Amino acid sequence: MKLKLPQxxxxxxxxxxxxLEKLSRQGQELIxxxxxxxxxxxxAAQLRKDLSLVGAFxxxxxxxxxxxxxxxIKRILGRDRIWHLALGGLNELGRALLAEERLARRGFRFVAxxxxxxxWIGQVIQEVxxxxxxxxPYLVKESDLEIGVITLAGKEAELMAxxxxxxxxxxxxxxxxxxLELKAEGLLIHNADFTVAFDLLAFELTxx
Amino acid sequence: MKLKLPQxxxxxxxxxxxxLEKLSRQGQELIxxxxxxxxxxxxAAQLRKDLSLVGAFxxxxxxxxxxxxxxxIKRILGRDRIWHLALGGLNELGRALLAEERLARRGFRFVAxxxxxxxWIGQVIQEVxxxxxxxxPYLVKESDLEIGVITLAGKEAELMAxxxxxxxxxxxxxxxxxxLELKAEGLLIHNADFTVAFDLLAFELTxx
DNA sequence: TACTGTGAAATATTTCACAGCA
DNA sequence: TGCTGTGAAATATTTCACAGTA
Numbered sequence: 340m341k342l343k344l345p346q347x348x349x350x351x352x353x354x355x356x357x358x359l360e361k362l363s364r365q366g367q368e369l370i371x372x373x374x375x376x377x378x379x380x381x382x383a384a385q386l387r388k389d390l391s392l393v394g395a396f397x398x399x400x401x402x403x404x405x406x407x408x409x410x411x412i413k414r415i416l417g418r419d420r421i422w423h424l425a426l427g428g429l430n431e432l433g434r435a436l437l438a439e440e441r442l443a444r445r446g447f448r449f450v451a452x453x454x455x456x457x458x459w460i461g462q463v464i465q466e467v468x469x470x471x472x473x474x475x476p477y478l479v480k481e482s483d484l485e486i487g488v489i490t491l492a493g494k495e496a497e498l499m500a501x502x503x504x505x506x507x508x509x510x511x512x513x514x515x516x517x518x519l520e521l522k523a524e525g526l527l528i529h530n531a532d533f534t535v536a537f538d539l540l541a542f543e544l545t546x547x
Numbered sequence: 548m549k550l551k552l553p554q555x556x557x558x559x560x561x562x563x564x565x566x567l568e569k570l571s572r573q574g575q576e577l578i579x580x581x582x583x584x585x586x587x588x589x590x591a592a593q594l595r596k597d598l599s600l601v602g603a604f605x606x607x608x609x610x611x612x613x614x615x616x617x618x619x620i621k622r623i624l625g626r627d628r629i630w631h632l633a634l635g636g637l638n639e640l641g642r643a644l645l646a647e648e649r650l651a652r653r654g655f656r657f658v659a660x661x662x663x664x665x666x667w668i669g670q671v672i673q674e675v676x677x678x679x680x681x682x683x684p685y686l687v688k689e690s691d692l693e694i695g696v697i698t699l700a701g702k703e704a705e706l707m708a709x710x711x712x713x714x715x716x717x718x719x720x721x722x723x724x725x726x727l728e729l730k731a732e733g734l735l736i737h738n739a740d741f742t743v744a745f746d747l748l749a750f751e752l753t754x755x
Numbered sequence: 756t757a758c759t760g761t762g763a764a765a766t767a768t769t770t771c772a773c774a775g776c777a
Numbered sequence: 778t779g780c781t782g783t784g785a786a787a788t789a790t791t792t793c794a795c796a797g798t799a
Contacts, residue, residue, distance in 0.1 A: 342754045345768070346747065353746035354726075361725070372781070380726065380738070384770055391782055399776045400780040416746050417753030435643035441724050441742045447749075486748060512748055514741075516649050517569070518562075518588065529748055530588070533722075534649045536739040538561035538624050539554065540694060540720055541655075543735055545625030546550045553790070580759070592792055599760055607798045608758040 342415070348389050352412050354379050355386065359409040371402040418446060423483050425508065426452040427499040428490035429459045429469060432514060436488060437465040450482045453499070472499075476506040489513045497521060500528075550623070556597050560620050562587050563594065567617040579610040626654060631691050633716065634660040635707040636698035637667045637677060640722060644696060645673040658690045661707070680707075684714040697721045705729060708736075 344352075358378050362370060376386040390396060390408075393415050397403045413419045424442075426433050426449050436442065437449055452469045454460065459469045470478060478484060487503040489496050489511060496515045501523075503511060510527035513519050518530045552560075566586050570578060584594040598604060598616075601623050605611045621627045632650075634641050634657050644650065645657050660677045662668065667677045678686060686692060695711035697704050697719060704723045709731075711719060718735035721727050726738045 344750075347768080349747055349750050350743050353743045354740075356746075357724070357740070358726070371779090378726070382770075384772095385768095387781065388769075388783080395782060397781050399782075400778070401777070402780065415750070417749040418746060422745075422749060422752075431643040431646035435639040438639035439742065441740075442745060445742070445745075447742075447745050485752070486745075510748055510752055512744060514744075516565070518566070518586065527748070527751055529744060531741070531744040532562075532565070532649075533739070533741040533744075534647065534653070534655075535558050535561045536720060536722075536737060536741075537630075537650060537653075537655050537694075538564075538626065539557055540718055540735070540737055541625040541630060542552075542557050542623070544693070544718055555790080579757090590792075592794095593790095595759065596761080596791075603760060605759050607760075608756065609799070610758065 342393070344392060348392060349416070351379070351381060351385070351389055352393075352416060354381075355389075356409065356412045356416065356418065359405055359412065362405050363409050367405050369402050370405055370408075372397070375403070421446045421448055423448060423450045423485050425450065425475075425479070425484040425487045425503065426467070426490070427454075427487055427503060428495070428515070429454040429456065429464070430490055433488075433490040434464060436490065436514075437467050447486075449488075450484060451478050455495070472502055475502055479503075479506040479508055485509050487511045489519075490515050492516050550601070552600060556600060557624070559587070559589060559593070559597055560601075560624060562589075563597075564617065564620045564624065564626065567613055567620065570613050571617050575613050577610045578613055578616075580605070583611070629654045629656055631656060631658045631693050633658065633683075633687070633692040633695045633711065634675070634698070635662075635695055635711060636703070636723070637662040637664065637672070638698055641696075641698040642672060644698065644722075645675050655694075657696075658692060659686050663703070680710055683710055687711075687714040687716055693717050695719045697727075698723050700724045 355375065358375060372387050373383040376383040396408050396411050424447055426436060429452055449467045452467050453472055453475055454469055455472065460471045462469045487508040489499055491499055492515050496517055497520060500511055500519050500521045504523045504526050513530045514533060516532060519528055563583065566583060580595050581591040584591040602619065604616050604619050632655055634644060637660055657675050660675050661680055661683055662677055663680065668679045670677045695716040697707055699707055700723050704725055705728060708719055708727050708729045712731045712734050721738045722741060724740065727736055
């Protein structure tokens with residue numbers, strides 16, 4: 340319960356897991372740190388050190404059992420279970436998330452969606468029902484919604500965040516443009532503006 | 548041209564810029580490091596150190612001129628110009644990207660989209676025309692396409708990446724599920740699976 | 756006075772290099 | 778023999794604390 344890892348290590352573990360899942364589907368049973376690291380774009384030492392922070396899963400002189408390592412990393416990341424997600428905001432981004440196979444396949448399951456717009460309420464998108472915000476508290480309890488995923492901007496994002504918090508959601512992933520200002524006791528908030536990836540590329544292209 | 552910055556610094560600069568753009572729109576003229584840092588969720592020392600790595604833009608005893616700082620960071624990040632993007636893959640994610648105001652507003656402009664699927668070719672989505680891949684080399688030259696944005700998976704992603712490289716694209720941003728294996732001389736590749744953000748949250752929820 | 760800019764100190768992360776083991 | 782696991786060394790990043798200045 341108290342495991343502390345550098346955030347970069349956690350995100351690399353997520354990366355390793357993606358590759359392991361793929362190898363596993365392809366039926367590969369064994370992999371060496373060097374090969375796995377190469378596939379993930381990190382050094383072998385880095386990979387082994389990351390793994391050593393959470394346990395010793397390999398066999399000296401041999402390598403790692405793909406399935407066993409996959410299972411271990413899943414457990415460590417909390418990916419050995421189903422997470423119930425609530426979508427806040429039925430814009431293009433929100434609809435793309437509902438359609439994301441990566442999330443569905445990995446146990447991140449959108450159970451309900453919420454919006455203010457009359458045109459969306461009552462619709463079913465990718466098998467997910469769109470509710471009005473009045474129904475939020477009831478559904479959080481009833482469907483055990485844990486993570487709220489926000490795609491809205493500005494005041495709408497802020498209001499959605501508050502409503503979700505009041506309804507009993509434990510964590511918010513904000514994929515919208517504006518960092519959430521809400522500070523709420525016991526609520527875990529991650530602001531994750533994916534468009535930063537474009538700035539990184541622009542920077543590197545600009546400075547060789 | 549040769550400016551070297553830690554990647555974390557670059558992504559924080561992108562964050563600062565987002566907040567500055569907002570302040571600028573709201574007409575605020577001045578901001579202190581402490582306040583800006585607070586808004587961005589970093590320490591004031593961190594913010595000042597980040598800025599000091601690229602220059603000294605503040606006024607001691609006063610703070611930073613919002614517009615001037617915004618302009619400087621834009622220049623440093625290569626955000627003081629229009630980037631021409633090519634979308635590779637007209638799935639839900641691709642269509643969400645075409646609709647992303649954040650990108651349009653910040654100079655990341657999708658100029659053309661490419662797909663194999665007959666049903667998409669010839670369509671216009673968010674004012675962007677969808678072409679078949681034969682037209683890729685011509686359009687890269689004609690429209691000066693610099694960054695290819697890939698939303699596809701597996702073999703399709705790999706093939707799209709190769710075609711884009713051969714057509715003369717300078718950089719690829721891969722938002723699809725699989726790290727690109729392509730290694731091509733002079734091509735800048737970023738794999739940026741945004742779904743990692745969900746794993747990070749799951750990890751933190753699991754380990755308090 | 757009230758801030759920024761920045762060396763120096765403190766931490767954190769990565770790499771090295773090899774001991775340990777199937 | 779051919780790997781992993783891991784202390785120790787090397788780097789990198791963050792924080793501290795205060796000199797510098799409008």
